[in-house]
Amino acid sequence: MREVAVLVVGAGPAGLAAAARLAAAGVRRVEVLDREQQAGGVPRHCAHGGYGTWLHPLTGPEYARFLVTAAQGAGAAVRAGVTALDWAGPLALHTVGALGPEVIGARAVVLATGARERPRAARLVPGTRPAGVYTTGELQQAVHLYGQHIGKRAVVIGAEDVSYAAADTVRAAGAMVVAMVTDLPRPQTAPARALNARLRQGVPLLTGTTVTELLGHGRLSGVRVRHHDGRTAVLPCDTVVFTGDFVPDHELARRGGLILDAGTRGPAVDGSLHTSRPGVFAVGSVLHAVESAATAAREGAHVADAVLERLAGAERSQAVPLMADPPLRWIAPNRVTPADRLPYVLRTTASLSRPVLHVTQDGRYLHRERLRAAVPNRTVKLTARWTHRVDPKGGPVRVTLTDR
Numbered sequence: 565m566r567e568v569a570v571l572v573v574g575a576g577p578a579g580l581a582a583a584a585r586l587a588a589a590g591v592r593r594v595e596v597l598d599r600e601q602q603a604g605g606v607p608r609h610c611a612h613g614g615y616g617t618w619l620h621p622l623t624g625p626e627y628a629r630f631l632v633t634a635a636q637g638a639g640a641a642v643r644a645g646v647t648a649l650d651w652a653g654p655l656a657l658h659t660v661g662a663l664g665p666e667v668i669g670a671r672a673v674v675l676a677t678g679a680r681e682r683p684r685a686a687r688l689v690p691g692t693r694p695a696g697v698y699t700t701g702e703l704q705q706a707v708h709l710y711g712q713h714i715g716k717r718a719v720v721i722g723a724e725d726v727s728y729a730a731a732d733t734v735r736a737a738g739a740m741v742v743a744m745v746t747d748l749p750r751p752q753t754a755p756a757r758a759l760n761a762r763l764r765q766g767v768p769l770l771t772g773t774t775v776t777e778l779l780g781h782g783r784l785s786g787v788r789v790r791h792h793d794g795r796t797a798v799l800p801c802d803t804v805v806f807t808g809d810f811v812p813d814h815e816l817a818r819r820g821g822l823i824l825d826a827g828t829r830g831p832a833v834d835g836s837l838h839t840s841r842p843g844v845f846a847v848g849s850v851l852h853a854v855e856s857a858a859t860a861a862r863e864g865a866h867v868a869d870a871v872l873e874r875l876a877g878a879e880r881s882q883a884v885p886l887m888a889d890p891p892l893r894w895i896a897p898n899r900v901t902p903a904d905r906l907p908y909v910l911r912t913t914a915s916l917s918r919p920v921l922h923v924t925q926d927g928r929y930l931h932r933e934r935l936r937a938a939v940p941n942r943t944v945k946l947t948a949r950w951t952h953r954v955d956p957k958g959g960p961v962r963v964t965l966t967d968r
């Protein structure tokens with residue numbers, strides 16, 4: 565078994581930021597693995613802008629290169645084409661790469677394995693099994709990494725930010741977007757972006773509409789849709805893209821027996837991003853599928869402090885569960901200690917125009933926070949200004965959402 569100080573699994577924004585910060589803090593032998601042939605994670609195939617900062621806007625591939633260079637420049641070893649397969653011990657992993665299998669042991673492990681979109685089969689969409697069915701990730705890799713032909717007429721399922729990115733990719737590939745389809749009553753992106761797609765690019769948006777069947781033998785020939793009022797229609801197309809509906813890539817966490825949060829389905833973590841296993845941390849989309857790259861990178865940088873404490877032999881604090889009540893779907897982190905300072909991200913199933921978040925523990929009020937809006941599939945944020953009021957020996961902390 566080869567030993568390193570910190571083993572990071574996943575070289576996306578979260579893992580690379582964690583490695584860069586740890587190496588810059590003087591930790592020797594920080595190693596980041598990625599199963600892809602190139603490090604950088606999802607931004608590698610997001611050919612659009614929207615990454616970097618206001619002052620330094622970058623495309624996805626530029627941002628990926630920037631993060632890889634920063635991690636390597638700080639002294640971390642970034643190894644692409646290496647997959648972590650399973651656990652070989654509490655802090656050791658079986659891996660395989662071009663040089664064959666290897667067991668790597670570490671004093672701390674950071675899981676940064678990202679998230680994936682649920683494919684058509686997982687969404688239980690009936691019909692035939694023709695070619696031409698993609699998720700956004702598959703579509704972007706086909707178009708931007710491999711220059712493949714994707715068809716001529718595409719239907720995009722979903723109307724959130726990632727769905728509009730998928731529609732842009734369809735157009736970049738020279739195909740036409742026949743329609744975007746969402747079962748919600750309105751798009752879940754910035755109004756300007758939705759308006760631009762509808763008016764300037766002429767993409768119809770079918771709201772309150774569900775895909776009920778895929779049609780075609782060999783190649784897709786159409787999708788059957790049903791409006792909430794019961795009307796049905798067939799949209800002729802040769803390509804369909806299932807967007808959004810992300811789930812954390814939690815296979816290693818699950819195989820390792822780490823506690824998973826029932827809401828996010830990623831590993832349960834406290835505000836220092838420590839999982840249920842001492843010495844194993846998790847960051848980025850594996851915790852909350854999917855937030856912005858800036859959030860993932862911020863968590864990567866944040867986890868470094870807790871990893872450094874672990875390497876110095878510090879004891880971890882006791883955390884209590886943090887639970888999100890309906891209409892909230894989940895909250896991350898989902899364990900809390902009085903020392904936690906990382907802001908929380910949440911998701912809701914209901915649209916509220918004057919939303920308020922309430923935080924309580926054993927019937928005791930800890931915090932109340934007004935939000936500007938709460939929309940399904942969009943980020944809802946909660947500050948960590950209240951955590952010092954948490955009783956570490958008390959019951960679960962609950963977060964509820966109401967309309968003012």
Ligand SMILES: Cc1cc2nc3c(=O)[nH]c(=O)nc-3n(C[C@H](O)[C@H](O)[C@H](O)COP(=O)(O)OP(=O)(O)OC[C@H]3O[C@@H](n4cnc5c(N)ncnc54)[C@H](O)[C@@H]3O)c2cc1C
Pocket residue numbers: 573574575576577578579597598599600604605606607610613614615646647648649676677678679700701704726729730813816847848849850854855856857858860
């Ligand atoms: C289509 C799309 C468009 C987006 N557009 C934007 C945008 O414009 N702006 C923005 O800020 N954010 C955007 N995002 C979100 C952003 O890309 C993510 O928040 C960010 O990539 C998350 O970083 P991460 O490191 O957690 O995960 P990822 O980027 O997913 O990286 C995880 C890495 O882990 C690797 N991995 C997984 N399992 C293993 C294993 N067992 N062994 C080895 N390696 C493994 C994967 O290969 C992958 O490279 C977009 C996301 C998508 C899907």
